[in-house]
Amino acid sequence: xxxxxxxxxxxxxxxxxxxxxxxxxxxxxxxxxxxxxxxxxxxxxxxxxxxxxxxxxxxxxxxxxxxxxxxxxxxxxxxxxxxxxxxxxxxxxxxxxxxxxxxxxxxxxxxxxxxxxxx
Numbered sequence: 001x002x003x004x005x006x007x008x009x010x011x012x013x014x015x016x017x018x019x020x021x022x023x024x025x026x027x028x029x030x031x032x033x034x035x036x037x038x039x040x041x042x043x044x045x046x047x048x049x050x051x052x053x054x055x056x057x058x059x060x061x062x063x064x065x066x067x068x069x070x071x072x073x074x075x076x077x078x079x080x081x082x083x084x085x086x087x088x089x090x091x092x093x094x095x096x097x098x099x100x101x102x103x104x105x106x107x108x109x110x111x112x113x114x115x116x117x118x119x
Contacts, residue, residue, distance in 0.1 A: 058099055061085065070103045 061067070065077045067087065075087030078094060085102060087095050 057105060058102060061099070061102065061105065065105050067102050067106075068104045069097050070101045071097075073097070 061077060061080060063077050063080055066074070067077060067085070068074055069087070073087065073089055073095065075089040075095065075097075077085055078088045079086035080099075083099055085097050085099050087097055089095055
């Protein structure tokens with residue numbers, strides 16, 4: 001019969017300083033802290049930094065800037081509001097784009113279309 005009140009040798013063995021610093025450092029807590037630190041420095045912090053730079057770039061948009069949208073359109077800003085940017089992508093061709101979808105500023109003009117080949 002199994003008796004819960006008698007200590008077996010496995011239960012009776014002492015791991016050294018019971019409840020001391022040694023048992024705290026050998027537990028799962030330090031591993032969790034280390035994993036959180038790695039995730040913070042490799043994933044969370046760079047992502048926050050990139051988001052801050054993008055928000056700052058969106059705040060500095062001005063009429064006349066050449067931009068690239070996240071959809072791949074190059075254009076020149078002809079109008080701007082809080083949420084909408086009007087881009088001129090070709091002479092007299094304007095497109096409204098959400099301000100958050102501007103991926104970058106500068107980069108010059110859009111690449112020119114290749115000239116048609118003559119046969």
